[in-house]
Amino acid sequence: MFSLPLRDDARLRPLETWHAEEFAAHLDRAREHIRPWVGPAFVTDDVDGARATIRRYAERQATDGARLYGIWLDDVLVGGVMFTDFDAAWGSCEVGCWLEPAAEGRGLITEACRALLDWAFTTRGLHRAEWHCRADNDRSYAVAERLGMVLEGVRREAWPFEGARYDKQIWGVLASEWRAHRP
Ligand SMILES: CC(C)(COP(=O)(O)OP(=O)(O)OC[C@H]1O[C@@H](n2cnc3c(N)ncnc32)[C@H](O)[C@@H]1OP(=O)(O)O)[C@@H](O)C(=O)NCCC(=O)NCCS
Secondary structure (H helix, E strand, O other), rough: OOOOEEEEEEEEEEEEHHHHHHHHHHHHHHHHHHOOOOOHHHHHOOOOHHHHHHHHHHHHHOOOOOOEEEEOOOOOEEEEEEEEEEEEEOOOOEEEEEEHHOOOOOOHHHOOOHHHHHHHHHOOOOOOEEEEEEEEOOHHHHHHHOOEOOOOOOEEEEEEEEOOEEEEEEEEEEHHHHHHHHH
């Protein structure tokens, strides 16, 4: 019902269980592109799996935890952003994202993440936000850099994928840095 314009042709809105079929159709276009870079539970194969993902986020949102948002480009669901973790008591959150290939390279994720971080820091008064990614995920850490995040550390070989283990980067931004960096 409610949506936030990212640009003339793109909108950000909560991804809810009634979107399950649309989400599953989008995952058919995104699955192989995102599989190496996101948590395995997010890469589902059918409508029931897509609905289960949305429901898992909805249940956590009900206790003021994680939240899931879709990005619609020309009224087609092309990806989204999320609070993979949100803890008001600790003043801390983690932001994540994904896109199908055709929607890359337009700045949609950076703009959508700005909306989430503005809400976390301004409306909710959080103190810090994190970004976790595989160390070889160039496009992902480029978003963290565009958001003004700082590389805080590397968890060595913390990311298993198809029999290999990859380093995991932790990026972060503080509320004070966000306010100084935000245009
Ligand atoms: C990570 C991912 C979401 C990044 O997508 P992206 O399109 O590169 O990021 P954005 O939407 O912010 O777009 C930035 C790109 O658009 C360009 N762009 C165009 N207009 C722009 C604007 N107004 N503002 C910012 N960037 C803009 C930028 O130059 C950049 O392109 P470049 O990297 O070729 O220079 C995408 O690569 C993806 O889904 N990867 C697989 C899943 C994944 O890795 N998820 C993250 C797990 S940690």
